[in-house]
Amino acid sequence: MKPVTLKQIAEHLNISITTVSKALKDYSDVSPKTKALVKELAKTLNYKPNAFAVNLRTKESKTIGLIIPVIVHHFFSNVIRGIISQAEKKGYLVIILQSNESYELEKKQIDLLMSQRVDGILISLANGTANFSHLNDVLAQEKSLVMFDKIAKIVKCSKVIIDDRKAAYMATQHLIDTGCKRIAHFRGPLLPQNSIDRFLGYKKALLDNNMPYDPSLVYICECGDMSFEEGKKNAQQLLKDHNDVDGIFINTDLVAIGAMTEFNKLGVKVPEDISIVGFSNWFMSSVISPTLTTIDQPGYEMGKAAFKQLFKEMKQIKKNQPIIYKEIVLETALVKRESTR
Amino acid sequence: MKPVTLKQIAEHLNISITTVSKALKDYSDVSPKTKALVKELAKTLNYKPNAFAVNLRTKESKTIGLIIPVIVHHFFSNVIRGIISQAEKKGYLVIILQSNESYELEKKQIDLLMSQRVDGILISLANGTANFSHLNDVLAQEKSLVMFDKIAKIVKCSKVIIDDRKAAYMATQHLIDTGCKRIAHFRGPLLPQNSIDRFLGYKKALLDNNMPYDPSLVYICECGDMSFEEGKKNAQQLLKDHNDVDGIFINTDLVAIGAMTEFNKLGVKVPEDISIVGFSNWFMSSVISPTLTTIDQPGYEMGKAAFKQLFKEMKQIKKNQPIIYKEIVLETALVKRESTR
DNA sequence: TTTCGCACCGAAAACGTTTTCGAAATCAAC
DNA sequence: GTTGATTTCGAAAACGTTTTCGGTGCGAAA
Structure with missing residues (x-):
């Protein structure tokens, strides 16, 4: 019932614990005969080294x-x-x-x-x-x-x-290439580095294309988590604030899907009225309607x-x-x- | 650099390891004074018991x-x-x-x-x-x-x-209640119990409503995993085999979404032509179009x-x-x- | 003064392994 | 028969804890 130990194997064979241990680990100073004996008995007794003891000795788990x-x-x-x-x-x-x-x-x-x-x-x-x-x-x-x-x-x-910056740049550039003239950004919370970098990529793409950077078009997520609801809320706010926006680069697919759902409810057509690019390539993004353009993140x-x-x-x-x-x-x-x- | 041990605390205070151990665990046979001393030193030295040793002694991890x-x-x-x-x-x-x-x-x-x-x-x-x-x-x-x-x-x-059987029954009953006359079932693989139970629930609902049970309407997933592709494949096959089906109870939301995607592509309208009920209530199911009726699984x-x-x-x-x-x-x-x- | 109880402490074993080091045994060569 | 090398083995320490059990010292009761 209780797990088998080296000691039990040793007593069975009338040899020392040391030898048993070494036999099982193929040390060179154990004869082939005893090795075979030990290994066989270990197998029939279903010996499993006690991980706790091994951890203590070797100092790793x-x-x-x-x-x-x-x-x-x-x-x-x-x-x-x-x-x-x-x-x-x-x-x-x-x-x-x-x-x-x-x-x-x-x-x-x-x-x-x-x-x-x-x-x-x-x-x-x-x-x-x-x-x-x-x-x-x-x-x-x-x-x-x-x-x-x-x-x-x-x-x-x-x-x-x-390279969040580069990826965000690509996303924004794609919006520009497909004809968007006024592009908003739903960014994540202030702190995390990738949120910052994606914002910077967005900004750089605008400037490189001689488009003005307008801070009021950047919506920050104060609540801390990037949720579906966050996307809906931001979408509503955007429509109130700026009715001329025709493209959005959104920090995360889930938020983008929230925004698209809201747009759909309010009769705003995607992509005819507003184009959207998400980030991360969630599986979901490939099955919703319209399917979501996004950045694949491995x-x-x-x-x-x-x-x-x-x-x-x-x-x-x-x-x-x-x-x-x-x-x-x-x-x-x-x-x-x-x-x- | 190396982690602090009981021994080190003991030597610092000139008492035994035993007393240190007992003091930290509030044993009753240690005076309040030494307890305080030990605890204080343990805190300043940032003592953390060695989990490997504790595991070995207590036989649990x-x-x-x-x-x-x-x-x-x-x-x-x-x-x-x-x-x-x-x-x-x-x-x-x-x-x-x-x-x-x-x-x-x-x-x-x-x-x-x-x-x-x-x-x-x-x-x-x-x-x-x-x-x-x-x-x-x-x-x-x-x-x-x-x-x-x-x-x-x-x-x-x-x-x-x-209760998979009951849940499947509910799902199928809902299809019947909403007017479906010929209901198919995409079931999971043969073995797992919940796949079997869902199938049985489906079957019982049909019989209880005096509807014929037709084995050819049950599509088994041979491939082993319940995927999006599986849903598409089954949807195609179903249209070929039976053009009179007007409702499907599908083992899993992901497969249901695969099927809906395929129906959508082929111009079959959901729910007008075919009603669909999934299983599990994946988040995705609430944002696709049409949103998916399903069983919420906690x-x-x-x-x-x-x-x-x-x-x-x-x-x-x-x-x-x-x-x-x-x-x-x-x-x-x-x-x-x-x-x- | 002895005795008993109580509060406090510590020696030591145990958990099961790994590894070092020395000893014994065998064998070859001189 | 001595030496040296080689092979094979085992005693023992170590890892850091927990817990049993006995011991000491002290005050109170007899």
Whole structure:
């Protein structure tokens, strides 16, 4: 009933625990005969090393922590899938925590993971995170830390991102190329880097095309989370404020879909009256009507890349080698659909 | 740099490790003075108990495993969220694994979790799982195991489910009530219990309303996973086989949306020509056009309930009490929208 | 003065592994 | 028969905690 231990195998065969341990790990100072004996008995007794004891001895648990702002989210759940698939290949397990876009929670969760002594941490920051001491603590304790998607440039660690600025530029340029003359932007909250970068890309595209940049056309999301309702609200407000807008670049597909739904209700035609470009390429965007032009953001690949980098760093720390931080930038693509002309 | 241990605190204060340990855990045989001293020093040194050592001593890791068929999935990601939120409250961490609807992988992952010695396991079965010895092994080793959503009735453990049969009955009855005379069913793969139950609910509704049950109107998903493409394929096939069908009850929203997309392309009007009811109430279903009538399946609540039950059982095992298995059935609701008349 | 109870503390074992280091045994060569 | 090398094994320490059990010292009661 109780799990088999090395000791029991040793007693069965009348040899020492040491030899059993070494036999199972193919040490060279165990004779082939005893190796065979030990391995056979281990298999018939269904021996599984006690992970707790191994962890204590080796000081590692083959487990990493993952903190993301939200789980029910097309992009993030794809990231999770990417991370887990890669981790499994390397024999690592993944503990997932949801920060709920809250800095306080994020901090607590980092603490939790550290006291569980995970081997490394992957994190995409909460929108509210402006203080980074909890992250620097992790690095100070010589644990590997890799940030992805929502990062903080100021923290000295590896990062996996897309070029948000360039992608936003592409999106806006597409609106311009298809004839839009007055283009609004629904941006995310103020803090996160990718929200800032997308805004900057939007702005640059306008200026590069000799179009005026009008701050009143930029709608900031104060509420903190980028929701469907947010899109509806902004759409209403936009129609009140500016009846001459003929294109919008929207920070996230979900918000874009909210806006389109509202426009549809109010009789505003997309793309005839207003063209819309979203961001992230949620699956949903390909089945609504009209289908949504958007920027494809490779979540699965991002998850894979983030784990791969973390894995490298964990190995470097183990070998006491200096850690080389990297910034990995993944490619995005414009997906043209029916919401633009 | 290296983490602080009890020993270091003990040496600092010139007392024994035992006393330090007991002071931190408020044992009654430590004087208030030394308790205060120890706690203060522990705080200033930022002492965190070594989880590996604690695990080894106490034989538990405050960690549970979760195996689900797919992660990028509205229902399942809500389940994850429910589980994690509840687990966090009770101080448990969650390791997530994706079985990819594969029995082989599921088996391996159970093994992995067992050798990691998680305190309990939550699982929703892969479609292909027909052999349950890996689950019985878990129970035989006196680990808690709770199944949810996709369960096997034959395994003796607690289960959290919805009444699929009743829900399917409601869905089909709604089609009948709104005037459908010939109703098809896109069912899931053959094996999983909920696929079977939904089919039975569909059939019973027909018979109770004196409508003939025609097996050729039931489309089985051979491919194993319930996808958007599956819906398109079935929709095409249905139009070829039966041009008199005026209503479909579809196993899953995603498949229903695939079918609607195809109907739309082929000029078949929903709900005028064909009414459709889906299952699960994916968010997407409320924003597509026409919006999809469906069955609301409470993923978040299911996750919460599953963890709560697991927690109870883990406590019972710890106290050597007999485990009382429960079958918890959550309520569903019909959400009427535009895809039915 | 002895005895009993009580408050406080610590030695030591235990959890199950990994790894170092030395010892024993075998064999070859001189 | 001695030396040296080589192969094979095991004792023991270590990882950091928890918990049992006994001990000490002190005040109060007899």
